[in-house]
Amino acid sequence: xxxxxRWPIYLFLGITTNLLVWGLAIAYITLKAPSxxxxxxxxxxxxxxxxxxxxxxxxxxxxQTDSPYRYDSHHDPRENYKYIAGSDEVRTRAAELLNLDLxxxxxxxxxxxxxxxxxxxxxxxxxxxLAQQKATALHQAFLLQLEALRQxxxxxxxxxxxxxxxxxxxxxxxxxxRLSEYQVTSSIMSSEQxxxxxxxxxxxxxxxxxxxxxxxxxxxxxxxxxxxxxLTPAEANEAFALQSDGLFQDYLLKxxxxxxxxxxxxxxxxxxxxxxxxxxxxxxEARAGLAERSQQIVGRxxxxxxxxxxxxxxxxxxxxxxxxxxxxxxxQTENVxxxxxxxxxGRQITTLENRLKTLSxxxxxxxxxxxxxxxxxxxxxxxLTQMDMSKSNIFASYPRIxxxxxxxxxxxxxxxxxxxxxxxxxxxxxxxxxxxxLLWMRDVKxxxxxQSAIIVExxxxxxxxxxxxxxxxxxxxxxxx
Numbered sequence: 001x002x003x004x005x006r007w008p009i010y011l012f013l014g015i016t017t018n019l020l021v022w023g024l025a026i027a028y029i030t031l032k033a034p035s036x037x038x039x040x041x042x043x044x045x046x047x048x049x050x051x052x053x054x055x056x057x058x059x060x061x062x063x064q065t066d067s068p069y070r071y072d073s074h075h076d077p078r079e080n081y082k083y084i085a086g087s088d089e090v091r092t093r094a095a096e097l098l099n100l101d102l103x104x105x106x107x108x109x110x111x112x113x114x115x116x117x118x119x120x121x122x123x124x125x126x127x128x129x130l131a132q133q134k135a136t137a138l139h140q141a142f143l144l145q146l147e148a149l150r151q152x153x154x155x156x157x158x159x160x161x162x163x164x165x166x167x168x169x170x171x172x173x174x175x176x177x178r179l180s181e182y183q184v185t186s187s188i189m190s191s192e193q194x195x196x197x198x199x200x201x202x203x204x205x206x207x208x209x210x211x212x213x214x215x216x217x218x219x220x221x222x223x224x225x226x227x228x229x230x231l232t233p234a235e236a237n238e239a240f241a242l243q244s245d246g247l248f249q250d251y252l253l254k255x256x257x258x259x260x261x262x263x264x265x266x267x268x269x270x271x272x273x274x275x276x277x278x279x280x281x282x283x284x285e286a287r288a289g290l291a292e293r294s295q296q297i298v299g300r301x302x303x304x305x306x307x308x309x310x311x312x313x314x315x316x317x318x319x320x321x322x323x324x325x326x327x328x329x330x331x332q333t334e335n336v337x338x339x340x341x342x343x344x345x346g347r348q349i350t351t352l353e354n355r356l357k358t359l360s361x362x363x364x365x366x367x368x369x370x371x372x373x374x375x376x377x378x379x380x381x382x383x384l385t386q387m388d389m390s391k392s393n394i395f396a397s398y399p400r401i402x403x404x405x406x407x408x409x410x411x412x413x414x415x416x417x418x419x420x421x422x423x424x425x426x427x428x429x430x431x432x433x434x435x436x437x438l439l440w441m442r443d444v445k446x447x448x449x450x451q452s453a454i455i456v457e458x459x460x461x462x463x464x465x466x467x468x469x470x471x472x473x474x475x476x477x478x479x480x481x
Contacts, residue, residue, distance in 0.1 A: 007440055014436040021428045034413035038131045040139065041113075041120045042401045044078060077399060078119050082110045084149075085121070085142045093141035098133055108138055118404070128410040135407030146398050153397055161387050168380040175372030182369055188362045197359065201352045208345040215338035222331035225324055238298040248293045255286035255304050 084090060086107055095105040109122040123138060125131025188194075242248050262279045269276050291301035 010436045010440045014433050017432045017436075018429045021425050021432070024425070035124050035126060036128045036131045036410035036413050037122055037124050038128075038135045038407045038410050039120060039122050039405075040135055040407040041118055041404045042139075043117045043404055044081070044119070044399050044401055045117065076112070078112045078117075081119065081142075081146075081401070082112060084145055085110055085138070087145075090138065090141045090145050093144060094134070094137040097137040097140060105134065108135075119401075123407070132407050132409050139403065139407070143401075146401070150398050158387060161383055165380065165383045165387075168376050168383065171379075172373055172376035175369060175376060179366075179369040179372070182362075182366060186362045186366065188359045188366070194356065194359055194363065197352060197356050201349060201356065204345055204349050204352070208342055208349065211338055211342045211345060215335060215342060218331050218335045218338060222328060222335055225328045225331065228324065238302075241297050242294060242302065245293065245297055248290065248297065251286055251289040251293060252304065255283065255290060258283040258286055 088102070091105050091107065092102050095102050098105075106124055111120045111122075112118075113120060121135065121138070123131055123135040125134050258279055262276065262283060265273070265276050265279060287304060290304055294300065294302035
């Protein structure tokens with residue numbers, strides 16, 4: 001399709017789209033039923049109150065109403081009030097006040113003003129009078145709901161106080177019986193028992209400290225000897241056990257003798273000679289016997305090559321080495337005994353400390369039971385006082401609200417918004433017109449590009465049939481081409 005034939009299409013689409021947009025805007029302005037919005041605001045006071053009554057000879061009864069904003073920024077009673085005001089219960093009660101259906105009573109718009117104690121309400125109605133009546137009815141229903149919640153809380157609180165009051169007399173009689181029974185069944189008779197038990201615990205702690213000091217000293221000596229021998233106490237024990245076993249020593253002697261013979265034979269024969277191989281088999285049997293016997297004695301196989309390092313009779317200083325081994329075993333045994341003694345002292349201290357705790361609790365319980373009668377009288381009197389004072393504490397969980405600005409009678413409708421409708425239609429018209437214009441310009445540009453490509457492209461030249469050259473040369477030229 002050519003350029004001249006496409007611009008009417010874009011013109012038609014642009015006019016149609018603009019007519020549709022402006023038609024919808026005009027229909028919204030003319031056909032939409034007007035609605036009216038009224039606003040009102042309330043505040044929640046942030047102060048608390050405290051009441052205190054002195055009961056001579058008994059104690060003090062106090063009552064405190066905390067500020068609703070006492071916790072932090074995340075605890076705001078206005079959030080609870082926002083939920084309550086928009087609940088179905090409040091809306092149903094407000095609709096009943098105006099003899100309206102709940103569906104006709106729309107939900108209010110509630111906003112919490114930051115950094116203040118204010119709440120702002122909005123209510124929409126078909127007429128200015130209906131909007132104001134809905135707002136007034138909603139506020140009244142909201143107050144009635146808060147009052148019902150406060151009365152429910154007071155009823156529950158008074159029920160608990162009545163139960164506590166009825167139990168106070170029974171607690172007094174039970175306290176006297178518990179005191180007599182406790183004096184018979186408890187282990188404590190006087191406060192001197194606690195003093196004597198504390199002295200015994202301190203003496204055991206001192207003795208345990210001395211044993212621990214001796215244990216550390218013995219352990220230090222054992223570590224020093226083990227470092228000099230380059231062995232551990234466990235390895236020293238194994239050395240003594242193996243050294244005293246005759247069968248192990250026989251295997252060891254056979255192993256050492258066979259190994260010496262193999263060294264002598266390998267200087268004469270090759271390692272694959274039958275005589276060397278036979279001796280090597282005897283050496284392996286001796287090694288296996290050592291491993292099996294050491295497994296039975298010390299619980300693990302001993303390598304004969306490493307055994308030379310722990311053999312007590314090996315070397316020129318065998319006697320001194322054996323003495324060091326004996327000292328190492330002695331200190332190890334002493335260390336084990338001191339450790340066991342320290343653990344026993346610790347167990348005794350723990351047992352006595354637990355007994356001291358038990359007797360301390362029993363002593364405190366004995367004193368508490370003696371005061372139960374006085375406490376029961378104080379509870380009875382203070383409960384009566386709290387029942388009277390709780391009536392002044394009805395705003396603890398649901399603080400009172402105060403209306404700052406009452407619902408005003410709207411003067412102008414809040415919907416439809418003519419300015420916004422006209423502005424939206426104008427912006428849409430501009431966007432659609434610009435879009436169709438850009439599409440038309442794109443088509444024009446594409447058409448010009450295609451025409452330029454057709455003009456510039458060269459036509460192919462035909463090959464002449466008759467030529468001045470001979471026939472064979474023409475055939476050759478064609479084939480080359």
